[in-house]
Amino acid sequence: MTKEPTSTIQRERVLVVDDDKAFRVATKTLLEDEGYGVVLATSGEEALSALRANNVDIMLSDLVMTKMTGIQLLEKVKAIHPHLMVIMVTGFGSISTAVEAMHLGATDYLTKPCNNTELLLKIRRALDAQQKDRELRQLREQLHATYSFGNMLSRSEKMKNVMQSIRQVADTDVTILIQGESGTGKELVARALHYNSNRSEKPFVAVNCSAIPENLLESELFGHEKGAFTGAMKQKAGKFEEGNGGTLFLDEIGDLAPTVQTKLLRVLQEKIFERVGGNTPIKVDTRIVAATNRNLEMMTRDGDFREDLFFRLNVFPIHLPPLRERLEDIPMLAEHFLTRHADLSGGRVKSISPLVITDMMNYNWRGNIRELENLMKRAIIKTTGETIMTIELPTNEHAPSTAKEPIAEVDLNTPYKDYISAIVRDAEEKYLTRMLRLYKGNINQIAKLMEIDRKTVYRKMAEYSIDPATFREAN
Ligand SMILES: Nc1ncnc2c1ncn2[C@@H]1O[C@H](COP(=O)(O)OP(=O)(O)OP(=O)(O)O)[C@@H](O)[C@H]1O
Ligand SMILES: [Mg+2]
Incomplete structure (x- = not known):
């Protein structure tokens, strides 16, 4: 039965490369009957230009060809189109070359003479895998876009410095301590650090240290062996192991119980720990990012947080300024x-x-x-x-707004008029500065809102030596 070809936009395209005409023709018919689009090439050179001219989903190439061999073609193609699926076709007895092709990034191989069913099956399987790959890549990119810098807005100098720090340190393995009041974006920073590091393809594991009861936190972080405590029915890996190769985000680290503080210190020092109830040392490569809205330094002075742990965590501090x-x-x-x-x-x-x-x-x-x-x-x-x-x-x-600021002690020796004028001038200067900051030095807009003409705005700014240019966007 001949399948209805699907619409041209959706039709998957196969590039068939072979210097053997009989194979090309037979394969073309077979694939077209199956609903695929087919592009033919008689040599490696032709294949490369066909790839430039067409949107191809998969390449089916002979290994043994005059001039450019199948292996050479494969290398060139993979360099230009790393995600293209390639199936190599080899004559009987050259399996070792086929294996070499697989090492070079070929998806699969077929031996000649090809069995039609097998050929179709391998092409289908490769295309399905490619589709899954593509979806995964898209998902990952979406995730990256969500947590990369694109989603962290910053205009102020203070936040630009924070962004600069994140960029500098993301790709290293150093422990990061993010401090900042509640709601300042600590978790966003932790994710940005992870998704902009070379660990981004590995897991980002977050643990909220204040949300988990003290007696459970240790096993949550380090895992436990079977029978370690009542209810430990089987062995369980902890978050440190889960985050292996990736990032472990320890949120609200200031709320960590003293026993867990001690164990954490050891992991930071030696990168080694044991599961609860076990004595096999486990080694992990997990990057630690910690965050807290409490003042850890003060807590160490009060004896509420281990000082040595604080130093270990505070290798690279990031302070998020309050809004x-x-x-x-x-x-x-x-x-x-x-x-x-x-x-x-x-x-x-x-x-x-x-x-x-x-x-x-x-x-x-x-x-x-x-x-x-x-x-x-x-x-x-x-x-x-x-x-x-x-x-x-x-x-x-x-x-307290400008108007509610405590007014300086009244000096009765100052003439009334001078006193009032000084206060008005002070208020006016503050008002102008604030407007300039808010509207980024846009005098037209400010004049409109103040309901005075632009000239007056300029005159007043000159009077207070305010330069509107400093409020305009630097870039
Ligand atoms: N620079 C920013 N740009 C855009 N959105 C931000 C920024 N910083 C924070 N947010 C948003 O504000 C909210 C709070 O941020 P986040 O959860 O990271 O704060 P937090 O410091 O972890 O807070 P808490 O201490 O309460 O846990 C989130 O919705 C986050 O997306
Ligand atoms: Mg948070």
Whole structure:
């Protein structure tokens, strides 16, 4: 029965390379009957140009050809198209060459004279494997894109320095300690470190040290032998073994119980440990990234955290600044979450009023970026139009704004007019600086919002020796 050829776009293409005409013709008919597209080449050179001109999914090539041999062709093809599937066809008695071809990256081989069923089966199998490979690669790339730098936004100098550190240290094996308040992006950094390292194809294993009861954490991390304790029905590998070759992320390391601290110290020193209830030393190559929102140094002084462990962890510290110390990141992050959570309003809400952004920049963000994300989500849901006009910021947590700053002790010797004018000038300077920072030195926009003309804005800036250029994007 002849199969209906599938549409040209979907049809898989086979490149058949052989200097033997009879084989080419027979194979072409066989494959076309099966619904494949077929491209023919009579030599290695022809095959290479056919690959340039066509989208080919798999190559079927003879091993013994005049001029360029099948092996030479294979090497060239693999260098240019590393993911192309290649099946080598060999005459009887040259199995050793076929094996060499497999080492060079061929997918499979067939012996001549070919059995049609076998040929079709091997081609199908190779193409299915390729499809799986492609899907895996795509998934992996998606994962990479999610946790690579692309997803970690930074505009402030402070965050740019953090990104720079991540880049420098990602591809090394040194232990990293990420410190920062809750919600500052510690886990995001840990993942970025992993997915930008040469360990990225290996597992990223995360353990939240504060979420697991003390008596279970040790076996969770190091595994246990059968019968190590009641309930240990069989031997179990711990997270250290799971993360072998990859990265183990120890989150909330400040909450680690003293017994586990001791055992962790030993792994960091010797890269060796035993499962709970066992005495076989296990060696692993697991990179440690730890994170905490507590002040570990202070904890060591209070005796709550082993000092030697702290030093071992703190080989390369990364400090994530709280959001209130990088207010200039707020507009970009707000936009980012608006896009990310657009679905919450079915895509209706499209923008944020600059006044809302100004409010956000006056808030102290104790929950940092996570809090910003949550408040944005809530605002998107509550907004009825296209623009977010208000955002509910927990009022009691407002940072003291300029207006509420304690006013300097009144000096009655200063003439009243001078005193008031000094305060106004001070407030005006702060106001202008903040606007410039928020709108990145865009005078048009600032003038519009202040409802004064551009000239006046420029005059005032000159008066306070403010240079708008310093607020414009560096790049
Ligand atoms: N620089 C950034 N750009 C974009 N999103 C960010 C950034 N930093 C953090 N986020 C987002 O903010 C949220 C909180 O980040 P994350 O979970 O990494 O914080 P954390 O420091 O581990 O918090 P906690 O201490 O509460 O565990 C996540 O949704 C994360 O994607
Ligand atoms: Mg976290």
